[in-house]
Amino acid sequence: MKIARLTLENNIILAPMAGISDLPYRQIMKRFGAGLVFTEMVSANGLIRAGKRTRELLRSAPDERPLGIQLFGDEPAVLAEAATLVRGDGELIDLNLGCPVNKVVSSGAGSALLRYPAKVARVVAAVRRSTDLPLTVKIRSGWDDSSINYIEIGRIAVGEGADAVTLHPRTRSMGFSGSADWAEIGRLKKALPVPVIGSGDIFCAADALAMLERTGCDGIMIGRGGYGNPWLIRDILALQQGRPVPPPPTPAERLEVARSHLELNFATFGPRKSLLDMRKHLCWYSRGLSGAAAFRTLINHTESLDEMRQVLDDFFTGAEEEA
Numbered sequence: 001m002k003i004a005r006l007t008l009e010n011n012i013i014l015a016p017m018a019g020i021s022d023l024p025y026r027q028i029m030k031r032f033g034a035g036l037v038f039t040e041m042v043s044a045n046g047l048i049r050a051g052k053r054t055r056e057l058l059r060s061a062p063d064e065r066p067l068g069i070q071l072f073g074d075e076p077a078v079l080a081e082a083a084t085l086v087r088g089d090g091e092l093i094d095l096n097l098g099c100p101v102n103k104v105v106s107s108g109a110g111s112a113l114l115r116y117p118a119k120v121a122r123v124v125a126a127v128r129r130s131t132d133l134p135l136t137v138k139i140r141s142g143w144d145d146s147s148i149n150y151i152e153i154g155r156i157a158v159g160e161g162a163d164a165v166t167l168h169p170r171t172r173s174m175g176f177s178g179s180a181d182w183a184e185i186g187r188l189k190k191a192l193p194v195p196v197i198g199s200g201d202i203f204c205a206a207d208a209l210a211m212l213e214r215t216g217c218d219g220i221m222i223g224r225g226g227y228g229n230p231w232l233i234r235d236i237l238a239l240q241q242g243r244p245v246p247p248p249p250t251p252a253e254r255l256e257v258a259r260s261h262l263e264l265n266f267a268t269f270g271p272r273k274s275l276l277d278m279r280k281h282l283c284w285y286s287r288g289l290s291g292a293a294a295f296r297t298l299i300n301h302t303e304s305l306d307e308m309r310q311v312l313d314d315f316f317t318g319a320e321e322e323a
């Protein structure tokens with residue numbers, strides 16, 4: 001798959017996810033074959049104020065590249081300056097035009113921009129002028145049921161220089177309820193001359209193939225389906241290459257990857273943050289194994305990383321698939 005001058009090894013893309021898509025998570029997903037990984041959304045305002053915590057989100061490592069950097073903001077000039085500041089931090093810039101979260105929307109950013117197509121044009125044009133990196137936008141279907149405008153927004157973005165468009169086909173007011181309307185991805189693909197990436201509700205390898213076949217989209221994005229399940233990417237690659245989907249990971253394989261994730265997290269963030277961050281990931285790695293509920297309780301009460309490692313080893317060493 002190609003996005004402007006960037007050639008990806010495959011068309012499976014890790015979604016930008018605030019609070020999830022940090023460096024260790026991206027490294028794990030990359031190891032399982034993701035063709036492109038995205039940062040969490042990064043505040044353009046935070047970047048130009050040289051915010052340390054914002055900069056921290058751009059921490060990267062050679063083994064995860066190519067890296068897409070997602071920016072959010074609402075001011076064309078601020079977004080353009082932020083795009084200049086991240087010039088050396090990744091291989092692609094994406095603009096967030098879809099985030100439904102109140103805090104982001106009330107500042108005029110994320111999906112709030114979908115309500116102002118003329119502003120979308122100014123934002124994309126300003127960022128396009130400020131960077132020669134491949135530039136993409138990520139959108140939802142529209143603000144609500146009565147204002148579905150993804151095709152208009154997609155055309156505007158491409159007209160102002162976007163090199164690809166990702167669509168999560170839910171409206172802002174849907175949040176994560178209902179299901180993603182993949183037919184909209186197909187309509188967008190037909191309407192645009194650039195690659196279209198589909199995002200939404202891919203939970204197994206068959207879902208991924210179904211989205212590609214039904215919509216004709218060029219790339220697929222993995223979000224919640226990858227939680228505790230980087231094997232999803234391996235499975236999709238197998239199906240795409242005409243091989244059977246490999247058997248699900250054994251408890252020993254899960255332990256190995258969960259341990260590796262924990263150690264990457266520790267190396268990146270140190271013990272305090274890792275202890276908190278890894279709780280959710282380790283709970284996800286345990287899904288579908290007998291005794292997972294009791295394991296979750298234990299993990300959520302661990303007070304040191306050594307204790308966490310011990311609880312992890314004890315659980316997965318004796319665990320079995322739930323009948």
Ligand SMILES: Cc1cc2nc3c(=O)[nH]c(=O)nc-3n(C[C@H](O)[C@H](O)[C@H](O)COP(=O)(O)O)c2cc1C
Nearest residue numbers: 015016017018040041168199200201202222223224
């Ligand atoms: C916890 C969480 C955080 C997210 N953060 C972002 C974000 O920072 N930027 C963005 O464009 N989308 C964000 N999304 C949306 C995802 O990128 C994706 O489009 C959406 O989850 C639908 O895909 P899925 O069904 O595969 O999860 C987030 C989703 C979740 C669940």
